[in-house]
Amino acid sequence: MTIPDSLVTDPSLRECLELSSKLRILCQQLLSDLQAHGELSEAALIERARQQKLLYAYLTQLKVLHRAAFMSAREAKQTTTEARQEVDRLHLQLQNLYYEQRHLRGEITACKDFPHSYTSLPLISEEEFLQLHPEHAEDDPHALMIARLHNEKAVREDLERQRKELSAKKQTLILENKKRKDDLASLDEQLKKFIEVWKSPLSGGRKGLIWYQFSRRDLYKRPSRRNIEIQNDVVCSH
Incomplete structure (x- = not known):
């Protein structure tokens, strides 16, 4: 072969x-x-x-x-x-x-x-952000989202600062109101004492007439007690 x-x-x-x-x-x-x-x-x-x-x-x-x-x-x-x-x-x-x-x-x-947390944030719209910050108009989507997040952070920090200032003012007003309420309560106590003293006889068998003078300007101040007149053997009654 x-x-x-x-x-x-x-x-x-x-x-x-x-x-x-x-x-x-x-x-x-x-x-x-x-x-x-x-x-x-x-x-x-x-x-x-x-x-x-x-x-x-x-x-x-x-x-x-x-x-x-x-x-x-x-x-x-x-x-x-x-x-x-x-x-x-x-x-x-x-x-x-x-x-x-x-x-x-x-x-x-x-x-x-993946459901990222930034996707659920109540950010302002992209159009509104670009109107406020036109310098980011040429950024890619990633850089634009970062800029929007930074802007949202700055806005929220400013709002938080304002909230703290208003909260401090609120606490100050609350303290002032409390002080005025205490002054009014003290005024009520003094009025009660005035009525009791005015109705009761003084020591030694004398009766006196005690007058309190209040000024509108000093309404929230402690009232001054003033002895106007003391008369012997005179009884005043209503």
Whole structure:
């Protein structure tokens, strides 16, 4: 069975095939001579010896070529194994990249769908913010959101400061009102004492008339007690 030359392209293998073909032809000639009966002449014996030497030379050369082809096949196999391992390594690396890509896409989707707290803040609209701060008109969405959050923080801090000031004023007014209520309560007590003293006799059998004078200007001040007139042996009654 002959192998087409188009299937073998390696020079060493082609040389091996050519040598094998020559060796086959030589063996066939020797077999034909051995099968022929009769005595051979001296020239025929010399020719047979030459053919045998040539046969041994072809065999030796074929062994060398066979060994070279075997070593070349081993090297090719080793190279193929290394290339396959490299391909497997690259394929595994590619699969890892695909896995990492899917993981990162999932994380990106989760981050986009995450209900951030700033999305629920009652911020002013973007159009109103840009009207108040036109210098942020060219900002990207991320920088624009940061600017809106900073603006909201500043506004809330200012409102908190105003709330504290108003709360302090409220406490001051509460204290003032409490003081005035206490003054009014004290005034009521003094009026009661005035009525009791005015109705009761003084010590030593004398009766006195005690007058209290109140001014509209000093309504919330403690009233001054003034002894207007003391008469002996005079009884005043209503």
